[in-house]
Amino acid sequence: MSFINYSSREINCKIVYYGPGLCGKTTNLQYIYKRTKPEQKGKLISLATEAERTLFFDFLPLSLGDIKGFRIRFHLYTVPGQVFYAASRKLILKGVDGVVFVADSQIERMESNMESFDDLKINLAEQGYELEKLPFIIQYNKRDLPNIVPVEEMDKLLNPRQVQWFEGVAPTGKGVFETLKAVAKMVLFELKKHY
Amino acid sequence: MIGSDLVMYEEEFQKIDAELQKLHQQSNSKVVFLVDKNGQLIASAGETHDIDTTSLASLTAGNIAATGGIARLLGEKEFTILFHEGEKDNIHISLIGQRIILVVIFDQRSSLGLVRLRVKKASESLVRIFDEINQKVEKEKGEGKFEESPFAEISDEDIDSLFK
Numbered sequence: 001m002s003f004i005n006y007s008s009r010e011i012n013c014k015i016v017y018y019g020p021g022l023c024g025k026t027t028n029l030q031y032i033y034k035r036t037k038p039e040q041k042g043k044l045i046s047l048a049t050e051a052e053r054t055l056f057f058d059f060l061p062l063s064l065g066d067i068k069g070f071r072i073r074f075h076l077y078t079v080p081g082q083v084f085y086a087a088s089r090k091l092i093l094k095g096v097d098g099v100v101f102v103a104d105s106q107i108e109r110m111e112s113n114m115e116s117f118d119d120l121k122i123n124l125a126e127q128g129y130e131l132e133k134l135p136f137i138i139q140y141n142k143r144d145l146p147n148i149v150p151v152e153e154m155d156k157l158l159n160p161r162q163v164q165w166f167e168g169v170a171p172t173g174k175g176v177f178e179t180l181k182a183v184a185k186m187v188l189f190e191l192k193k194h195y
Numbered sequence: 196m197i198g199s200d201l202v203m204y205e206e207e208f209q210k211i212d213a214e215l216q217k218l219h220q221q222s223n224s225k226v227v228f229l230v231d232k233n234g235q236l237i238a239s240a241g242e243t244h245d246i247d248t249t250s251l252a253s254l255t256a257g258n259i260a261a262t263g264g265i266a267r268l269l270g271e272k273e274f275t276i277l278f279h280e281g282e283k284d285n286i287h288i289s290l291i292g293q294r295i296i297l298v299v300i301f302d303q304r305s306s307l308g309l310v311r312l313r314v315k316k317a318s319e320s321l322v323r324i325f326d327e328i329n330q331k332v333e334k335e336k337g338e339g340k341f342e343e344s345p346f347a348e349i350s351d352e353d354i355d356s357l358f359k
Contacts, residue, residue, distance in 0.1 A: 003201045003235040004345075007208030011345065012235045042249045047257070056257060059234075061249045064357040070345040072357060075234060075253065091260040095233030181358045188354055192346035194200070 001095035002191060010071045013187050014095055015180075018120050019102035020112035021053070021081035024141040027170035028102060029060045029076055032180060035173065040064055054080040057092050067188075074184060081116065090123045098135035098187040099124075100179055102168070103158055105140050105148040110157065117158055131161075135186030138165040139179045144172070201231055202332045208238065210324050214317055215240035222313040223305035225284065228298040229321070230255050237295070251298070255288060259296055278307065287311070291318040292325055 003012040017025040026046065033044040042061035049055050058078040063071060079089040093099075101120065103113045121131050140154050151167060159165060164182050168175030211229065219227045219240040226241035228248065234256035236248050258277065266274045277288040287299045287310045297318060299310050 001200050001231075001233050003203070003231055003233075003237075005203040005208070005237075007203055007205045009345075014233055014235075043247055045250050045254065056261070059250070059253045059257075061253070067349055067353045067357070068345045068347075087264055088261070091257070091264055094260060095231075177358060181354070184357070185351070185354045188346070188349060191200075192349055195344045195346050 002097050002187075004191075004195065008071075009069055010073060011191070012073045012075060013097040013184075013191075014075045014077065015098045015100065015183055015187065016092055016096045017076065017078040017100045017102055018089075018093075018116065019081055019141075020104060020109060020116040021083070023081060023102045023104040023109070023113075023116075024168070024170040025078035025081060025102050026054055026058050028100075028139070028141075028168075028176050028179070029058050029078055031170055031173045031176045032062070032076065033060055035177070036062060036064075053082065054078060055085070056080060056088050072188070074180075074187075076180075083115070086119070086123075089119070090126060093123050093127055093129070096124075096127075096129070096134070097190070098137075098183045099131070100183050101136070101138045101158070102141050102170075103138060103154060105142045105151075105154065106145055107147050107149055110149060110154075113154075113158060135183055135190050136161070136163050137179055137183045137186070138163060139168040139175055140165060141168040141170055141175075143167045143174070144169045201235070201237075203237065203328065204331065207324055207328050207331070211238050211321065212240070214320050214324065218299070218313055218317040222299060222301065222310050224299045224301035224310060226298075226300040228252065228255070228296075228300075230296040230298060232256055232259065232290075232294050232296060241300075246300075255296055255298055259288065259290060276311075287314060289314055289318065292322040295321065295325060297321065 019025050040063055045059040047056035060076040062074045077092050079092045124131050138159055140151055166175040166179045215227045215238055228239045229237040230252040234253040236252035262274050275290045279286045284302050289297050291297055301310055
């Protein structure tokens with residue numbers, strides 16, 4: 001549910017980073033925050049527990065520039081990944097324009113990835129969305145770790161729709177902006193279809 | 196998905212702005228905000244310069260969303276008013292027309308009673324304005340045209356340029 005404001009000539013879109021606990025959603029946002037010019041970003045807000053686990057959401061507003069005289073703003077959100085925060089996770093998906101699924105590449109996290117992926121589909125359906133119709137990108141994160149599953153195998157498990165994916169190492173920024181750019185593109189082209 | 200996008204035009208924006216200015220004055224408040232339920236700031240009036248309005252909009256929407264979740268757990272449809280009392284400043288949050296959040300921040304120069312009264316009046320006018328917007332959007336959609344669509348000729352290069 002983007003917000004197109006002809007009066008202030010702004011377009012606002014909401015992008016949600018989804019994925020299992022500790023997969024690197026917050027780290028993606030932190031890297032984007034770190035590498036964006038001060039005039040292009042707002043505050044990075046993290047509603048986290050004392051142990052720095054996301055409790056409700058992280059929020060980062062970006063205003064990267066203009067297209068055809070309209071200021072394009074992206075509001076990036078992460079969901080709390082831990083299973084028991086299901087109720088909060090659902091709320092963050094309200095009004096989403098595009099989803100990034102951050103998957104943890106470690107062998108022992110494959111089940112959590114699949115669980116989170118199913119959870120995403122169910123929660124979207126509850127809000128009246130179909131994942132198949134939303135701008136959607138996958139990031140296979142933590143590619144720098146030793147015990148990881150080959151991308152082809154992860155693709156079989158998590159990407160039946162064959163959407164665009166990127167390999168990521170979020171703390172160093174590998175794949176972070178590529179992912180954001182790809183989802184931003186899909187969101188804006190989706191809007192183009194309707195306006 | 197697309198039926199629920201929010202589109203704002205100059206004419207209606209002026210009306211909303213005027214309504215917020217009026218509410219700001221009549222309620223003796225510090226700041227008045229209008230936020231979309233998804234966390235987008237729509238308009239504001241008053242002493243906004245010291246406040247991070249974007250963050251405030253997002254957190255308010257999160258607050259309303261969480262409260263809505265609690266309401267449903269208890270079998271309520273929605274809690275339409277939230278009030279937070281601070282040492283100096285207080286914040287009155289109300290959900291209007293199911294979709295828009297009206298936020299009033301006030302201090303001892305005003306009172307909860309006055310704010311509630313004025314918010315109620317303003318809400319009725321704001322609901323009418325948002326109905327007008329919806330009708331306008333539906334009409335333009337039906338006719339398949341939007342005034343000077345920013346998306347008409349958007350290209351890969353345009354989007355690439357945002358990320359340079």
